[in-house]
Amino acid sequence: MRRGKKTCPVCEMGVRVVDYKDDRTLQRFITDRGKILPRRLSGTCARHQRQVGTAIKRARHIALLPFIRSGA
Amino acid sequence: MTRRYEIVYIFDSANEEPQIEKHLDRFHAVLKSKENPDPIRNANHWGKRSLAYPIAGNEIGYYVVVQFSTDPTLLPEFERLLKLEEAVIRHQIVLNEGEVPVPAPVPDASDDRKGSDKEKGSDKEKGSDKEKGSGEDKGSDKEKDSDKEKEE
Numbered sequence: 194m195r196r197g198k199k200t201c202p203v204c205e206m207g208v209r210v211v212d213y214k215d216d217r218t219l220q221r222f223i224t225d226r227g228k229i230l231p232r233r234l235s236g237t238c239a240r241h242q243r244q245v246g247t248a249i250k251r252a253r254h255i256a257l258l259p260f261i262r263s264g265a
Numbered sequence: 266m267t268r269r270y271e272i273v274y275i276f277d278s279a280n281e282e283p284q285i286e287k288h289l290d291r292f293h294a295v296l297k298s299k300e301n302p303d304p305i306r307n308a309n310h311w312g313k314r315s316l317a318y319p320i321a322g323n324e325i326g327y328y329v330v331v332q333f334s335t336d337p338t339l340l341p342e343f344e345r346l347l348k349l350e351e352a353v354i355r356h357q358i359v360l361n362e363g364e365v366p367v368p369a370p371v372p373d374a375s376d377d378r379k380g381s382d383k384e385k386g387s388d389k390e391k392g393s394d395k396e397k398g399s400g401e402d403k404g405s406d407k408e409k410d411s412d413k414e415k416e417e
Contacts, residue, residue, distance in 0.1 A: 213359070255273045255357050256275065256316035256320060256326065258317055259317040259318050260318065
């Protein structure tokens with residue numbers, strides 16, 4: 194059985210540039226511990242994975258997202 | 266040459282709004298120049314928010330997001346001021362790539378079209394968007410198409 198091709202969730206949202214201030218959306222792309230999800234799991238396309246990665250790092254700096262959540 | 270930037274300030278939550286406005290005015294005065302007397306394009310006060318992790322003992326911060334355009338040579342002085350000010354517990358300046366520069370308006374294009382561009386208007390307008398759109402968008406469309414073909 195072949196699984197259907199995953200489509201990029203960011204492409205589906207129709208977003209042109211991932212916004213680092215939109216912590217609710219970025220929350221989808223991090224683990225419970227706060228790590229960035231790999232493409233393998235998030236299904237994002239290469240361009241959007243780069244954008245998501247940068248956005249998460251920026252959001253961490255301004256304390257919208259945690260660097261790490263302990264005891265999750 | 267001026268460039269567009271976006272800054273996020275996180276103020277100590279002990280400050281009240283009038284104080285924060287004062288600080289902002291003082292900071293933004295540095296960005297003014299003869300060619301660019303009004304650098305601030307948009308200021309958005311998010312207000313108090315809880316921080317994802319404590320910064321310098323603060324659990325709550327007052328967020329202000331400001332879009333401005335200024336000459337890059339003025340930024341070091343601007344950042345120096347921010348670092349000296351203890352009311353600012355954190356700041357982040359990024360190039361404002363969020364907005365795509367609006368293409369020169371076509372004379373017969375009415376204003377309502379601009380709004381629909383953002384909200385993805387009707388199919389007709391979408392078509393015209395594609396014509397105007399940059400190569401990037403077309404590229405992603407092609408990628409999608411090829412993906413579909415693979416599935417088939």
